Amino acid sequence: MQSNPGKIYLADQRGLTETSVLRRYSTFNFEKYYNEHKEPFGDLFLCNDESVVGGKITFFLCKEDSLQIFMPITGGIDLVANGKEFAVETGQVQVLNMGKGEVLEISNPYQNDIVNYIQFGIKTGMFLMRASEMLFDFDLEKNHLIEIIANPKLPFKLSAGIFAAREEVIYKMQSPNHQFYTFIIDGAFEIEGRLMHARDGLALWDIGQVELEALSNNAIVLVLEIGF
Structure with a gap:
């Protein structure tokens, strides 16, 4: 019984972007994907489910001053932000401070395996922690x-x-x-x-x-x- 206000975002209704390097499913409106029912949920404006093929690089252009959260599901990813490199493996979550207009490089360090990760974006105007302090193991x-x-x-x-x-x-x-x-x-x-x-x-x-x-x-x- 549904007693509280809420909204479901079904997996098969997400936006799909597919290239030779990347397959991305976007829960909310992102880049060329737009649906009037997929507006941000408060400060949460990004929830992407991304897979990158072996040894390849993709790029993320940040559209908001925000905290970007990266959680590998299979394998791991290498991130380059402002000239600094961050390696994130399964069992870890990396949070990065990103300003509007900044570009992030995301690469798959495994030559023969596809990696899958979840990326969340949360709008914020306050960056109180350094990225090096925001790698969390679990x-x-x-x-x-x-x-x-x-x-x-x-x-x-x-x-x-x-x-x-x-x-x-x-x-x-x-x-x-x-x-x-x-x-x-x-x-x-x-x-x-x-x-x-x-x-x-x-x-x-x-x-x-x-x-x-x-x-x-x-x-x-x-x-x-x-x-x-």
Whole structure:
């Protein structure tokens, strides 16, 4: 039963960009992809699911002063921002401060393997941390939602978990005024009465806590709480 206001972003309704180097699925409007129903969710304006072929490079032009969050799902990526290099592997999340108009180089260091990563963009006018301070390591714990990023200098909290079928967890918001966004990496979940499958997204607001139930084994979910 759906009792709270929310919006589902179905995986098969995302924008698709495909080149010889890159395959990108965009949950929100991005570059040439536009849909009137895919406007940003508050300060969260970017949620891209990207795959880069072996040994290749792609570029990202930042359209907002923002924090860009990179989370490899398979393999790892190398990032070059302002002449500085950052290597990010599975089990890590890198956050970068980016100003409007800045260009980021993203490359796949593996010659023979495709890498897949999720990129989130959150608008902010305040950069209180250096990029070197914003590499976060994590290990998923079965049937637990762990905090990956929870730093008072950042305007969001990022959590993730891997669950067996029928396992439940309740996510408690730090404030009902914050916004909740979840992205399913793998498997299926029921979240506040809404059925969610792999690579679906869900935005919720005006809510104090969120109930999540895994519907398949090894189901993986990401949770962003935004508005700190």
